[in-house]
Amino acid sequence: xxxxxxxxxxxxxxxxxxxxxxxxxxxxxxxxxxxxxxxxxxxxxxxxxxxxxxxxxxxxxxxxxxxxxxxxxxxxxxxxxxxxxxxxxxxxxxxxxxxxxxxxxxxxxxxxxxxxxxxxxxxxxxxxxxxxxxxxxxxxxxxxxxxxxxxxxxxxxxxxxxxxxxxxxxxxxxxxxxxxxxxxxxxxxxxxxxxxxxxxxxxxxxxxxxxxxxxxxxxxxxxxxxxxxxxxxxxxxxxxxxxxxxxxxxxxxxxxxxxxxxxxxxxxxxxxxxxxxxxxxxxxxxxxxxxxxxxxxxxxxxxxxxxxxxxxxxxxxxxxxxxxxxxxxxxxxxxxxxxxxxxxxxxxxxxxxxxxxxxxxxxxxxxxxxxxxxxxxxxxxxxxxxxxxxxxxxxxxxxxxxxxxxxxxxxxxxxxxxxxx
Ligand SMILES: [Zn+2]
Numbered sequence: 115x116x117x118x119x120x121x122x123x124x125x126x127x128x129x130x131x132x133x134x135x136x137x138x139x140x141x142x143x144x145x146x147x148x149x150x151x152x153x154x155x156x157x158x159x160x161x162x163x164x165x166x167x168x169x170x171x172x173x174x175x176x177x178x179x180x181x182x183x184x185x186x187x188x189x190x191x192x193x194x195x196x197x198x199x200x201x202x203x204x205x206x207x208x209x210x211x212x213x214x215x216x217x218x219x220x221x222x223x224x225x226x227x228x229x230x231x232x233x234x235x236x237x238x239x240x241x242x243x244x245x246x247x248x249x250x251x252x253x254x255x256x257x258x259x260x261x262x263x264x265x266x267x268x269x270x271x272x273x274x275x276x277x278x279x280x281x282x283x284x285x286x287x288x289x290x291x292x293x294x295x296x297x298x299x300x301x302x303x304x305x306x307x308x309x310x311x312x313x314x315x316x317x318x319x320x321x322x323x324x325x326x327x328x329x330x331x332x333x334x335x336x337x338x339x340x341x342x343x344x345x346x347x348x349x350x351x352x353x354x355x356x357x358x359x360x361x362x363x364x365x366x367x368x369x370x371x372x373x374x375x376x377x378x379x380x381x382x383x384x385x386x387x388x389x390x391x392x393x394x395x396x397x398x399x400x401x402x403x404x405x406x407x408x409x410x411x412x413x414x415x416x417x418x419x420x421x422x423x424x425x426x427x428x429x430x431x432x433x434x435x436x437x438x439x440x441x442x443x444x445x446x447x448x449x450x451x452x453x454x455x456x457x458x459x460x461x462x463x464x465x466x467x468x469x470x471x472x473x474x475x476x477x478x479x480x481x482x483x484x485x486x487x488x489x490x491x492x493x494x495x496x497x498x499x500x501x502x503x504x505x506x507x508x509x510x511x512x513x514x515x516x517x518x519x520x521x522x523x524x525x526x527x528x529x530x531x532x533x534x535x
Contacts, residue, residue, distance in 0.1 A: 324369025438496025
């Protein structure tokens with residue numbers, strides 16, 4: 115059944131109608147619906163993912179909004195399964211405890227808690243933990259693993275209920291979802307309702323500057339409704355009774371932003387990191403429409419280059435595969451013009467093997483097939499793990515295969531390293 119999609123005409127952060135489309139992209143299917151029926155997968159409906167910018171506050175965002183029920187009900191991404199994520203969460207929880215110094219037994223809440231990976235180290239450190247996540251299956255798994263999780267979208271009613279039943283939260287996190295919420299105003303209002311007077315709210319979201327610098331088009335899909343930067347967030351949080359006190363750039367997902375937020379008028383001073391990133395954003399003209407239009411031009415160049423490359427390979431009679439049935443797969447395939455070129459995708463995820471990739475109906479087969487079928491070129495669709503994939507597939511390279519990295523620059527790796535083209 116097609117998803118319900120609506121187009122909003124106001125900025126998600128400041129409500130201004132002065133929003134302009136700055137990056138035009140190909141519509142893509144919802145990225146996690148792998149199907150056992152090739153026809154169903156190949157004919158999956160596509161929805162727009164164009165990027166808009168607010169001319170008033172500078173927030174960069176999607177305005178075509180998929181109904182959260184369609185987006186999350188059958189969601190099957192598990193944070194704990196993502197390479198590097200459990201280690202990242204362990205480090206993050208350690209930093210959060212040091213920074214917020216919550217008394218023993220304090221309540222730690224995670225909005226969009228997924229399988230409970232972030233809350234696990236807090237629980238082990240002796241805190242009370244509570245997760246909230248609308249993906250039913252994922253929340254069930256979290257509960258089974260001992261992380262109490264409410265299978266629901268965040269709402270003001272739920273925030274009041276949690277506050278009433280569990281008391282104020284000393285720490286609230288929104289690590290997986292800060293870029294995911296359409297009604298971000300309601301989310302931070304929920305945070306304000308639940309947060310203890312001296313508590314801290316931490317969020318993580320991919321950083322707009324990293325998206326631009328790395329041409330990270332693979333991260334532009336329907337779940338990521340906002341591409342955050344510091345300047346628009348400060349005013350937004352202020353309007354909702356909150357104050358950004360520190361920001362840190364993290365390397366996870368090729369560049370994200372971790373912010374710490376207190377109730378407005380809280381006891382903590384605003385740290386230099388906020389001023390420093392504001393200065394960097396001003397220097398890079400991150401709030402200017404032209405900066406995003408330049409990014410749009412870079413994406414188009416990358417697409418033209420990839421299409422040219424695929425045409426050359428096809429003329430040579432070469433076979434092409436994809437590596438990784440990642441969320442970013444259908445995005446890269448659509449934005450870089452790879453549709454029709456990839457014969458199969460290798461991946462070992464039990465919920466994807468034997469199924470078909472949404473959008474093009476490409477079959478997903480186990481990674482062991484790579485060395486058996488020996489495609490001439492294998493395009494890495496799980497772009498975040500490109501280096502790791504190159505390192506662990508030496509046998510394929512030694513036998514004459516090539517691994518292809520598409521972003522931010524095209525790289526073709528053969529048995530003796532990068533191949534010039
Ligand atoms: Zn705005």
